[in-house]
Ligand code: SF4
């Protein structure tokens with residue numbers, strides 16, 4: 001389509017202005033991310049999982065579709081349509097300066113253009129659907145405020161698609177065809193600068209955010225040197241955190257699944273990410289202004305149960321937990337966090353080696369009374385009691401049930417003479433010094449006792465020993481009892497039928513370790529296994545994680561009550577848990593939820609039920 005000189009000049013002015021406006025916002029964002037502190041532990045290798053995540057999460061839009069199928073597919077079509085349109089758009093811009101990159105009549109070009117036309121129809125329908133959802137249906141997760149920019153963007157995308165399709169109906173040599181071409185150009189020129197000025201910045205940044213995210217779920221980065229206290233000021237914000245903050249698409253999936261937010265707490269994981277973004281936009285990465293001030297609050301940071309639902313739901317790979325725990329570290333390691341329960345917890349851990357502050361003699365009495373053998377280096381397993389297994393009455397019952405199973409199976413085991421808390425709650429509340437002290441004392445004990453394999457009833461202990469202790473140079477083989485019991489299931493005597501059993505997936509077993517089938521297999525020995533509405537990777541937290549079991553009364557509705565109501569509503573006769581923290585949280589909640597509570601059992605108790613003493 002030959003353009004006049006006037007049209008070419010007009011086109012160049014329009015598109016240059018558009019590109020300049022794009023860069024006037026995008027340039028500072030790139031500079032802010034680049035100026036941030038490098039992530040000390042970041043390594044690109046192994047590259048395979050990064051490429052796989054990129055293909056699945058970006059190209060195939062797997063997380064978007066999996067978590068919200070209908071809007072997810074609509075969103076995926078918009079994304080795929082954008083990819084299909086890249087060449088068409090380049091050719092359109094070339095036309096604007098008199099070059100014909102995709103000459104009409106060529107078979108390959110016509111086939112490609114036809115394919116793009118199909119995508120144009122799909123994108124137009126999808127964007128109209130997403131517009132209706134955002135502006136008429138308005139799910140609360142998208143936020144209270146109606147984003148006018150989103151409406152304008154949706155309209156522009158719709159215009160781009162319709163004008164492309166209209167190019168089939170109008171010959172470009174006619175006035176109608178020319179007007180259509182200019183309408184397409186104008187929509188493009190307005191659309192481009194809107195991308196970095198709105199949440200649509202994710203179109204450019206989220207592929208990088210997915211590719212460069214930290215390896216591993218909820219990975220807490222190591223502190224580097226004596227001056228690193230976590231996320232205290234803008235100087236501590238790393239490149240990955242900055243990139244993720246600017247990549248948020250504001251979809252609210254994290255908020256929708258957050259147990260704290262859904263029970264009336266201040267915490268909103270989306271606002272945590274956007275708070276970091278707002279901080280960076282106002283103060284920049286080199287600022288000394290505390291992060292926990294204008295845009296982020298310590299109240300919100302310390303309401304997080306570290307359940308990981310937010311991180312597992314995010315379609316653009318944002319990792320909330322390193323940010324939230326980083327903020328806690330910044331507050332605790334610099335002495336800014338003031339909380340009576342927190343102070344008591346840290347003192348208990350320091351002095352008694354357990355969060356409840358029990359004397360270690362209590363643990364010794366429990367071991368002796370129940371004739372638990374001491375680990376001497378010859379047994380198959382070192383049975384890690386953990387604080388709940390050593391001091392909590394229900395936790396002790398779980399340990400004794402597991403010991404019965406081990407004896408029945410002829411698997412030898414022993415417990416440590418001395419054991420301190422793994423440091424899980426100290427670690428996740430941001431007290432790095434205390435966590436290190438606890439880890440080192442335990443490591444010394446384990447090395448002295450020549451421990452090989454460990455077995456634990458607590459997913460929090462397993463996670464902390466397996467992942468967090470690595471920083472102190474530890475590498476122990478530690479297995480959760482659900483995995484062990486599932487492996488041994490065929491050798492266990494059948495348990496008496498309990499009717500219907502609803503299984504609650506503990507966050508630190510499911511989302512953190514990907515263990516879903518094993519505890520169900522063990523549970524099935526006692527009856528018919530039911531899933532509550534929110535199960536497996538969507539499981540709702542019991543409220544105990546992240547040290548919150550020890551931080552006193554919650555604001556709003558209690559998370560354990562919220563989850564217990566859901567479990568009770570299934571009508572099951574038994575609630576099965578596989579974590580002593582979940583167990584104790586439900587025990588407290590059930591009394592409030594119903595006068596005829598279902599039985600509460602750990603999977604070890606289900607496995608042991610058929611054993612005659
Ligand atoms: S980890 Fe759980 S509690 Fe914490 S912000 Fe995420 S969803 Fe909410």
Ligand code: SF4
Pocket residue numbers: 247248249250251252253254255269270273310313314315316318
């Ligand atoms: S952090 Fe992720 S899940 Fe949450 S609103 Fe942003 S993009 Fe959506």
